[in-house]
Amino acid sequence: MSLLLSPAELMPPAPGEDVHPSLALANSSGRQDDPEEGDLLRTPERATQWMIERNLTVPDVALYEYCSNRLREFRRVVREVLGAAATGTSPDRQAIAAINEAMTQIPSVTLLAWDGQRGFHGRQKYAETQAVEQALSAIAADVLNLVTGDAAAMLTQCAAPSCGRFMLRTHARRQWCSTRCGDRVRAARAYAKKTSRPLP
Template structure:
């Protein structure tokens, strides 16, 4: 994948990181973006943003209409997936809380409506609220993709973009180790500035 061959964007003018089109969990991890100048963009920062992200990645219908509690669940899973990616890239043990959160999302996907009882209806099948079902399904899909990414052949290619202040993850392709043209240009500019500074002071 080239640095410019993806139409999907992670934020204003920022393309998806390499591998994010193949792994929605990687794109989820990258949905909180550190920008130059101390700015920060959270694509999932509002219920409408979280809804649009899920719609764009197919786990939710366009009329899902997530509320803040559902958007917060998505952001929470993102932080746990980021913790697991950081552990994988850094060669550290996986945090137990992050493992538990991903496993919880994997096991919440409803396979059948549970049996319930109340004094009005008596015994009945208690279907979850439709939004809860959509969110559980979406979180399960993303958690499964995170598990596949962390245990599959792509795990060896995973890295963190080294261009400060970028906080995105990507899959290395050939010699490419940065998430975007923008980060590559910023790194080259930093190296050029450092060379000029050494020349002036040396």
């Protein structure tokens, strides 16, 4: 659990975030009704922490404002492409170009590593000065795999009006990215019914 975020800002991961860093990036902004407060990349410290927690960089990296800004701008691009894939609409050509550019910024080399906690695992080799470029490259490659692979058919957005997070629909009836969103929608519907207001 993050020490930089208050409990109110912590949302459980949406289905698919654990295997797709592109989903995690797309969902790193706050809720649509409060984007600034829950933004996991709002400061360089938060952006650094976010990258470390997703194994997109090594623990001793510290991002500067310029780097965290690049990560936030790339989030907008990823949301554009995932949104187009989820709705079957045409994506912005500049967004596709940005994804492709990010993939080619860093040569992807994975080395075999071992430690006592994780055992054997792959570790990306990159210069510490290129931490953000490496993260963007990995996320861009994941976007490619997500929107062209089998999981593309499961890609959707949370149906809660104030949310907008992306997720993989793990079963046909799933509408919300978390029980929190589902509870919020059900509570709003119950309140609307009780007060005879239109349902959302």
